[in-house]
Amino acid sequence: MYSSLVRLQNTFGFFTTVIFVVAAFIAVSDVVTPREPVVATLKTNQVQVVRGRPHYYSSKKEEYAVIKFSLDADLSSLFTWNTKQVFVYVTAEWPSSSAAKIAGNVTENQAVIWDTIITAPSSDHLANLGPAARKKLLKSAAGKAIDPSRGKLSIKNQKPKYQITHPSGKIAETDDVVLKLHYNVQPWVGMLTWNQDIDMFRWKKLKNGMSKKFALPAIKKKVEAKKTTAGTGK
């Protein structure tokens, strides 16, 4: 510690130690904060299967399921000071075929049909939004360090973001499909966490996060398909 350079080095060394210890404490503070996520409703509104191509230049025709749904959920307890964002996603899940199921070989299929990123006020400046939407978001958080009210989701008759298919190209008339709500909490520092199926210490499992079983219908007849796409002008 006799010269300025040595003092600078030693102080910096201790600074890194302190920062890592504080970061570890911040990460651990998540574990002692209770989480009680609840889903009030998760149900399908309208389910249809249409024919389409994977992309414009493809000649392959595949069947796509379009699942409209409604969601009411309270995820506000996930928003603490260490929450950077919560990634909320709805999946459709179904067993491969009834034959495989009987054989005890339940082959699960999972596909995300809708997702959203809920940023915390501390990460609003990072959100991928247009200038107007960003301004609105920043305004909504003015003076707030955290904003758990953003975890209250109420979505009616939502169109899916992703139309899903199966590698075989066939998805019509599939039975036993369910929708499931999932979330992924992204911290500022520490472990990434997902929704749990069991209670863990102070974190409760996601209640009621699954819809009733439903079946995908047969492919929609052409006449009807035309009617729904008329709006796009094609």
Added chain:
Amino acid sequence: MLSSLGNPRQAAAQLMNFGLILSTAFMMWKGLSVMTDSPSPIVVVLSGSMEPAFQRGDLLLLWNRNIASETNVGEVVVYNVKDKDIPIVHRVVRKFGVGPDAKLLTKGDNNSADDTELYARGQDYLVRKDIIGSVVGYIPFVGYVTIMLSEHPWLKTVMLGIMGLVVVLQRE
């Protein structure tokens, strides 16, 4: 430093010390690699395709063992595309089937389209062995130095200059 050259025992001790530091770092890296079953258990984020979750320069800790359950939809995974050397960090959005042959599709949170375009020619899905780990831990910003140094080479010159200045201004 130079004066120690006269004393072979001291020089040898210094060499040993240097070797010890190097081998300790190497052992820790390889030990972590064995523990997580991942060839690269710590990665630095290089692209913004997972924003706002991960920024460039953030450090990710990976885990590549399926103890409680398989790699599932919603997990953020690091994968290598066949014949390409750049690992990519994206989220699994579809999974068809179970076991090592399950077909997985990934997408970056910040990208509008899924990763089919990034995969090798004729490859529509990933399989489990393409994945080198799922992200379990996150430390922000720490890896940014490496990005700065590789993107702004003049910073290396500046650093060398500062080191030279320190040497000039120091007395023996």
Added chain:
Amino acid sequence: MAEQLLDKVRDVAEGQIDFEGQKLAELLANVALTLVGIIAFAVGYLLQDIKLAVYIALGGTALTFLIVTPPWSFFNRNPVKWLPVGGPPQPPANIVVNEKSLR
């Protein structure tokens, strides 16, 4: 001339402090940084504001560097009292170093 100038610059850059000052500097750095860490965590947790915690930590650290790094006069209050050149009588000779006696 240039040599003298370099020597002066070296003096300023080196920023020597005395032994008591070194002890004090080390203590100050450790206590200050630990306090900054504790305060940053406590304030951040109580107000649930991680940005504030980061600002406190960085600000406090900058302040610590400012206190500890330069050779402030309070680090030089106990200068070493060197013996005068050619001072008091030499102790009887034959100091043994590496089994060779020095004279």
